[in-house]
Amino acid sequence: MAIPIPSSKPKILIPEKVSPDGLALLQGQFEVDEKKGLSPEQLKDIIGEYEALIVRSETQVTAELLAAAKKLKVVARAGVGVDNVDVVAATKHGIIVVNSPSGNINAAAEHTIALMMAVARNIADGSQSIKSGKWERSRLVGVEAKGKTLAIVGLGKVGLTVARIATGLGMRLIAYDPYANPNLAAAASVTLKPSLVDILKEADFLTLHTPLIASTRGMIGANELATMKPTARILNVARGGMIDEIALVEALDKGTIAGAGIDVFTSEPPKPDDTASRLVAHPKVVATPHLGASTKEAQENVSIDVCEQVVSILSGELPRSAVNAPIILPEEYRTLQPFVTLVEKMGSLYTQHYSNHLTATGVTSNNFRTTFDLTYEGSLSNINTTKPLFAALVKGLLTPITSSDGLNINIVNAELLAKDRGILINEHRSRENVENKPYSSWITLRARATRATSPSVSKSLKLEEQEDQVIQGFVSANKPFISRLDRFKGEFVPRGTLLICRNFDSCGKIGFVGNMLGQAGVNIKFMNVAPLHEDAEDGGDDDEEGSEALMILGVDKPVSEEVLKGLIGKEGVLEASVVTF
Ligand SMILES: NC(=O)c1ccc[n+]([C@@H]2O[C@H](COP(=O)([O-])OP(=O)(O)OC[C@H]3O[C@@H](n4cnc5c(N)ncnc54)[C@H](O)[C@@H]3O)[C@@H](O)[C@H]2O)c1
Numbered sequence: 261m262a263i264p265i266p267s268s269k270p271k272i273l274i275p276e277k278v279s280p281d282g283l284a285l286l287q288g289q290f291e292v293d294e295k296k297g298l299s300p301e302q303l304k305d306i307i308g309e310y311e312a313l314i315v316r317s318e319t320q321v322t323a324e325l326l327a328a329a330k331k332l333k334v335v336a337r338a339g340v341g342v343d344n345v346d347v348v349a350a351t352k353h354g355i356i357v358v359n360s361p362s363g364n365i366n367a368a369a370e371h372t373i374a375l376m377m378a379v380a381r382n383i384a385d386g387s388q389s390i391k392s393g394k395w396e397r398s399r400l401v402g403v404e405a406k407g408k409t410l411a412i413v414g415l416g417k418v419g420l421t422v423a424r425i426a427t428g429l430g431m432r433l434i435a436y437d438p439y440a441n442p443n444l445a446a447a448a449s450v451t452l453k454p455s456l457v458d459i460l461k462e463a464d465f466l467t468l469h470t471p472l473i474a475s476t477r478g479m480i481g482a483n484e485l486a487t488m489k490p491t492a493r494i495l496n497v498a499r500g501g502m503i504d505e506i507a508l509v510e511a512l513d514k515g516t517i518a519g520a521g522i523d524v525f526t527s528e529p530p531k532p533d534d535t536a537s538r539l540v541a542h543p544k545v546v547a548t549p550h551l552g553a554s555t556k557e558a559q560e561n562v563s564i565d566v567c568e569q570v571v572s573i574l575s576g577e578l579p580r581s582a583v584n585a586p587i588i589l590p591e592e593y594r595t596l597q598p599f600v601t602l603v604e605k606m607g608s609l610y611t612q613h614y615s616n617h618l619t620a621t622g623v624t625s626n627n628f629r630t631t632f633d634l635t636y637e638g639s640l641s642n643i644n645t646t647k648p649l650f651a652a653l654v655k656g657l658l659t660p661i662t663s664s665d666g667l668n669i670n671i672v673n674a675e676l677l678a679k680d681r682g683i684l685i686n687e688h689r690s691r692e693n694v695e696n697k698p699y700s701s702w703i704t705l706r707a708r709a710t711r712a713t714s715p716s717v718s719k720s721l722k723l724e725e726q727e728d729q730v731i732q733g734f735v736s737a738n739k740p741f742i743s744r745l746d747r748f749k750g751e752f753v754p755r756g757t758l759l760i761c762r763n764f765d766s767c768g769k770i771g772f773v774g775n776m777l778g779q780a781g782v783n784i785k786f787m788n789v790a791p792l793h794e795d796a797e798d799g800g801d802d803d804e805e806g807s808e809a810l811m812i813l814g815v816d817k818p819v820s821e822e823v824l825k826g827l828i829g830k831e832g833v834l835e836a837s838v839v840t841f
């Protein structure tokens with residue numbers, strides 16, 4: 261019998277119905293498990309195997325579930341609303357939450373208009389009546405949309421689309437949204453009002469299009485309903501919970517509200533005793549089972565949108581619509597990616613080189629500092645977002661010292677993790693000295709020297725504490741290069757294992773180090789010598805013992821501490837460190 265070989269491909273779990281159009285993008289490179297009908301416990305039991313989770317609105321992605329999701333890198337919501345995802349908990353775990361902010365806008369807007377017309381013209385009631393053999397023309401007289409006031413709460417993507425369609429129906433449009441763009445509102449012929457009450461009073465139809473957040477939960481309760489006209493009708497294709505369902509049922513019973521078209525409920529699907537069930541059953545309500553986004557077109561859109569983002573994230577790239585990180589434009593990302601690699605390597609070089617180098621006295625010195633200046637220079641100073649570069653630096657600095665913790669450092673949690681470790685990074689942009697460089701952009705990482713507050717403090721400072729620690733790098737042909745390390749300038753590629761020696765700049769050093777490595781069976785793959793940088797305080801000193809240089813050797817295996825000790829102090833090697841990328 262053949263024994264199944266475990267797959268080494270990253271695993272993606274899809275516990276809900278997601279359109280196959282996007283899923284096709286995942287086939288081949290990932291192991292995709294579509295498992296519908298899992299209970300929360302079953303989901304928790306298996307989530308630890310997966311690197312990506314793709315959901316719609318039914319799966320509750322709780323803090324408890326995320327804590328069990330040890331490998332999870334991304335929660336992708338194939339839709340807009342992420343109220344079923346604990347985004348704060350995801351952020352803490354470094355899990356990126358992505359959604360599809362625009363894939364189903366049109367579907368939701370058209371569904372709103374469909375419900376409005378259905379409520380206005382008693383479509384559901386009329387259909388049921390005729391199917392039961394009746395012919396009730398006088399009971400089912402409706403109202404027209406033309407000339408009526410449509411009041412919109414939340415003039416975002418769906419709200420504006422509803423407004424544009426409703427203009428074509430000849431409706432008057434008003435809206436309440438304290439954060440709305442007045443130009444977009446005016447272009448859609450919507451008059452913005454300063455308060456909710458202002459629009460409630462005038463509404464013939466009230467439609468809700470906000471997210472479900474603290475300020476919108478229960479925003480339409482008994483008091484609000486009481487301020488509305490008895491002929492008014494209410495539509496909700498946004499989220500259950502924004503309307504007090506019991507208050508609405510009572511208003512419909514009393515006849516103080518004429519009707520409602522409801523797609524979303526406080527409990528989905530509603531159980532018989534839930535308040536939502538009373539609303540669904542009410543004769544003046546046209547109810548649909550959260551169908552706002554359920555069109556073929558919208559499902560194709562959101563599926564492709566989030567699956568593309570899952571592929572990006574699992575390939576180590578940035579998504580375009582992260583909910584818990586700023587949105588980065590793809591063209592910006594393309595420009596930034598080589599610099600992201602560079603900065604991560606600069607951070608890693610910093611930690612490995614400064615926190616672990618063997619000095620002339622044979623002591624391993626840790627000179628790691630926690631306050632950094634990260635300066636983007638040349639044309640890079642014009643970029644819109646530096647967030648990925650910031651995150652890359654945190655990742656580079658921390659990974660050599662935290663990799664055993666399994667920390668997943670990314671743009672989502674980098675700031676938090678840096679803060680937790682007391683690391684402060686000040687970002688700067690500079691266009692100075694552009695003409696002196698052979699490359700258009702470069703980056704400088706500087707950990708400033710301890711500044712003496714008095715002569716006695718100055719005396720007590722060790723020499724290395726009195727100097728800035730500097731790493732500078734640039735990108736050429738999409739490859740990262742280090743162009744300065746400490747007081748030394750010289751180009752080298754940060755890859756593989758590097759032995760970095762500080763030595764007196766005189767004859768015989770290379771031969772001596774090469775010989776020692778050879779005896780230890782370590783092969784040298786490439787070598788660079790970096791002389792003192794012109795800005796270095798003792799730069800240009802030609803005195804044999806005064807002038808120093810760095811020797812950077814790419815080696816084929818790690819150099820043991822014993823070999824390092826053998827190098828130090830002899831033949832003018834002053835310090836040595838080994839870094840691995
Ligand atoms: N039923 C469905 O299947 C379906 C489909 C798509 C979207 N939706 C839901 O529709 C809603 C709107 O989606 P969207 O894409 O237009 O979102 P959006 O973020 O583009 O717009 C939301 C708007 O609400 C406004 N807002 C926030 N708080 C407010 C407050 N307290 N008072 C008034 N306005 C406030 C915001 O300023 C924003 O303009 C969301 O809840 C989404 O989940 C439902």
Ligand SMILES: O=C(O)[C@H](O)COP(=O)(O)O
Pocket residue numbers: 316317318338339340341342364550552553554
């Ligand atoms: O927020 C959304 O995108 C809608 O509510 C759609 O939800 P669904 O994907 O469960 O249909």
